[in-house]
Amino acid sequence: MIHDAQLIKQGAEAKVYLAPFCQRQTIIKERFAKAYRHPTLDKKLTSRRVVQEARCLTRCQKAFIDTPTVYMVDVDQSLIYMEYIEGFSVRDYLVTTEGGLPVSQSRLAKEIGQRLGLMHNIDVVHGDLTTSNLLMRQESQTVVLIDFGLSYVSNLIEDKAVDLYVLERAFSSTHPNTEVMFAQILEAYGESGKASKQILKKLEDGNI
Amino acid sequence: MESFPLDTVPEAGEIHMACFTSVKNAADLKERFQAQDKSLTVAMIESTLIMDVIQLLLAANRAAQDHAAGKLKTQTLSSEIVYNLSPTTNIAESLKRFGISESTTSLVAIKIGGEAEEVMEEMSKTVDGNLVSFSKLDQEKDIEKLRKYYKIDPKAKDDKTILNWIIGAMAMKSI
Numbered sequence: 001m002i003h004d005a006q007l008i009k010q011g012a013e014a015k016v017y018l019a020p021f022c023q024r025q026t027i028i029k030e031r032f033a034k035a036y037r038h039p040t041l042d043k044k045l046t047s048r049r050v051v052q053e054a055r056c057l058t059r060c061q062k063a064f065i066d067t068p069t070v071y072m073v074d075v076d077q078s079l080i081y082m083e084y085i086e087g088f089s090v091r092d093y094l095v096t097t098e099g100g101l102p103v104s105q106s107r108l109a110k111e112i113g114q115r116l117g118l119m120h121n122i123d124v125v126h127g128d129l130t131t132s133n134l135l136m137r138q139e140s141q142t143v144v145l146i147d148f149g150l151s152y153v154s155n156l157i158e159d160k161a162v163d164l165y166v167l168e169r170a171f172s173s174t175h176p177n178t179e180v181m182f183a184q185i186l187e188a189y190g191e192s193g194k195a196s197k198q199i200l201k202k203l204e205d206g207n208i
Numbered sequence: 209m210e211s212f213p214l215d216t217v218p219e220a221g222e223i224h225m226a227c228f229t230s231v232k233n234a235a236d237l238k239e240r241f242q243a244q245d246k247s248l249t250v251a252m253i254e255s256t257l258i259m260d261v262i263q264l265l266l267a268a269n270r271a272a273q274d275h276a277a278g279k280l281k282t283q284t285l286s287s288e289i290v291y292n293l294s295p296t297t298n299i300a301e302s303l304k305r306f307g308i309s310e311s312t313t314s315l316v317a318i319k320i321g322g323e324a325e326e327v328m329e330e331m332s333k334t335v336d337g338n339l340v341s342f343s344k345l346d347q348e349k350d351i352e353k354l355r356k357y358y359k360i361d362p363k364a365k366d367d368k369t370i371l372n373w374i375i376g377a378m379a380m381k382s383i
Contacts (some may be wrong), residue, residue, distance in 0.1 A: 021215045022265035051383045058376045068368075069372040070379040072266060081373075125242070151244065160350050 001079075002028065013049075013149055016189075021081055026071060029053075031078040047075045049149070054080055056124050056151040063122045065115055066137075066144045085146065087092075087138040091131035094175050105181040115187025116167075118121035119145065120160045121194050127151045129167035131174060144152045157195060164189070168203075209328045212241060212265055217272040221321030225264060225330070227255060227314070227344050231337035234312040241307060244283050247254055250327075250334055251286035252308045253293065253316045256350035257357070259371050261342065264318055266378055267292035272320050289318055295358050295377035305357055313337075314348060 005019035005028060008033040017028040018038045023133075033039070051071065057080075060067040090108065093099040094192050099108075112134060126133070127150030164186070171182045173180065185201075190196045209226035231237075241249045258264060273290035274280050282288045282299055287307075292303030308315050317331045333337065354360065354370065358377045366368050 003218070019215070022262050022269065023212065024262065031232065054380065054383060057379050061376050064361075064369075071262075072221065072270060072375050072379050073383055074273070075383060 001030065001077075018084060022071065024071075025084040027068065027082050029080045029082070031149075046078050050075055050078050050080060052152060056148045056153065057158060059084070059122060059124055059152055059153070060119060060145065060148075063118060065122075066142060067148070068146060073081055077118045085135050085144050087136045087144070089132045090134040090136060090143070091096070091174060094131065094178070102180070105178070106184050108183045109145070109184035110188040112192075113185040115143055115145060115190045116164070116185070117192030117196055120163070120196070120199065121192075123153050123155045124148075125152055125154050125159045125163050126164050127163070127166075130170040150163045150181075157199050157202050160195075160199045164199065164203050189191045209324070209339070211324050211332065212261075214269060214272050216269045217276050220272045220276065222267045223265060223318065223320055224322065224324060224327040224331075225261070225316055225318045225342070226331050227316055227340050227342055228337035229314040229340050229344065230312050231308075231315055233336040234308050234315070235310040237335070238308050238310060238312075241287070241303075244287075246284075248334070249256060249286060249319060249333055250337070251289040251318045251319065252318070253290060254308050254312055255314045255345060256348050257293070257306055257354060258316060258345055259349055259354065259367065259374060261345065262371075263293060263364055263374060263378065264289075264316065268318060268320055268341045268373065286318075287321075292381075293378065295374075295381050296382060302381060314344075315343070320353045 002021060005017040007015060008018050009016040014029050014031045017042055019028055027079040031050055033042050033046065052075045054070050057067050057070050061069060069087055070080060072081040098104050126145065126148065127158050128147060133147045135146055137144055168182060171178050186200060190200050209224055211222045211224050214220055214223050221260055227295050237252055241252065267289045270292045271285055274288065275285050280288050282291045287303060290307045291299055291302045293306040296302060317335055358374050360370055360373050
């Protein structure tokens with residue numbers, strides 16, 4: 001690990017550091033070993049997850065979906081070096097005065113819905129859609145999708161519907177009175193995806 | 209010449225780089241490079257394929273790391289830097305594309321480790337050309353070649369998008 005690295009976040013799967021790397025502020029995500037797993041299996045699973053995360057990120061990048069650029073992947077040490085996004089999370093934004101306004105929320109909802117539609121079009125399922133994993137760039141105020149730690153590639157309607165369901169739960173549990181905003185997200189989503197109508201139907205039907 | 213810290217393997221020294229234009233001995237340098245001449249310890253790169261210094265820094269970091277781990281894919285640390293610039297794992301093709309050719313007139317010389325002054329002297333002795341400032345890099349990009357080599361989508365228009373695409377492609381080459 002780079003020696004000036006500063007731990008900024010610790011989750012269940014990984015530690016996130018901020019460090020200078022190649023003349024840029026860089027996010028370094030380190031997946032750590034799980035002591036309860038057999039070492040050989042752990043190594044294998046961890047490196048597979050690292051590769052999968054990096055692939056999903058670049059797959060999105062190539063489809064012009066704003067995600068952090070991957071700078072370097074170190075499979076041996078389970079590290080992904082990626083772009084540091086200067087900005088704030090949608091979660092934090094929604095509790096600001098500006099973020100509470102219906103006009104800001106519907107603009108944002110439209111953008112989120114479109115991004116997710118595009119992401120599902122290329123069969124990337126995020127796996128952990130929350131308002132903390134949606135950032136807004138400081139300079140452009142546009143939405144960036146982050147944390148592809150649980151992401152995978154799938155063309156199944158169910159998987160994509162679950163992705164939206166997770167986001168719905170995240171909205172209802174962290175942001176009261178955002179039902180209208182979430183409905184707007186789904187509306188924009190419905191207009192931008194290939195199979196989005198079927199996915200939305202699945203979501204509506206429940207039992208996913 | 210400019211020197212940058214080697215973030216991943218600081219104990220290996222710094223990354224030294226210099227830009228040269230009006231290079232007259234490219235054919236000779238290319239031959240020495242291909243013959244794996246051990247006395248040639250400086251990597252030389254076709255500067256028209258460098259959009260931003262970060263490409264070089266990433267390639268050098270990766271090379272130094274693999275060198276330290278004993279996992280070089282090519283014969284030397286210098287050739288590894290050139291190889292790492294390419295998005296493919298085809299060694300011959302990577303060295304041919306990103307290394308210099310007989311007709312190269314502007315190049316970037318890069319070396320990991322060593323005292324800055326000595327490296328500077330070594331570079332000036334090796335390359336017969338004019339040492340210029342790094343800002344020259346911006347002026348001579350071969351966008352067509354970059355698009356082809358990194359398989360950049362025609363819809364990617366602005367420099368920032370193109371550069372991010374290049375960086376992503378380099379990062380994903382080994383996995």
